[in-house]
Amino acid sequence: MKKNLALVWRRIPQRYRLIGSLCESCNEKFFPKRHFCPKCRRKGKIKDFQFSGKGSVYSYTKVSVAPEGYESMAPYYLAIVKLDEGPLLLAQIVDCEDDEIHIGAKVRKAFRIMNKDGKEGVINYGFKFIIDN
Numbered sequence: 001m002k003k004n005l006a007l008v009w010r011r012i013p014q015r016y017r018l019i020g021s022l023c024e025s026c027n028e029k030f031f032p033k034r035h036f037c038p039k040c041r042r043k044g045k046i047k048d049f050q051f052s053g054k055g056s057v058y059s060y061t062k063v064s065v066a067p068e069g070y071e072s073m074a075p076y077y078l079a080i081v082k083l084d085e086g087p088l089l090l091a092q093i094v095d096c097e098d099d100e101i102h103i104g105a106k107v108r109k110a111f112r113i114m115n116k117d118g119k120e121g122v123i124n125y126g127f128k129f130i131i132d133n
């Protein structure tokens with residue numbers, strides 16, 4: 001299992017480190033990474049951008065029946081997080097009570113191990129966030 005996790009890390013490091021892109025021409029930020037800006041096209045100057053990992057809950061759902069590899073986590077929350085810098089991403093909200101999560105709740109990225117037992121590539125939520133009171 002350690003081997004699988006290492007493999008995932010190597011393949012898509014920017015996803016785990018929350019590195020996206022910044023267009024220096026129009027200041028638009030993108031996640032995941034883009035190689036060109038849809039607004040500026042060829043005029044855009046794209047460079048790597050490290051997101052802060054802070055954001056807010058844009059929408060969420062409670063997952064009661066978890067897929068294979070996640071059974072021990074259920075129930076848990078899956079949310080669309082709007083990063084403070086703008087982009088939206090899908091994340092699991094961990095260590096969260098029912099009354100803590102709501103649309104607009106402040107969250108920040110947590111550093112947690114992904115699914116320990118699930119097969120690589122089945123379902124990978126990528127990020128875990130915690131409520132940031």
Ligand SMILES: [Zn+2]
Pocket residue numbers: 023024025026027028037038039040041044045
């Ligand atoms: Zn641009």
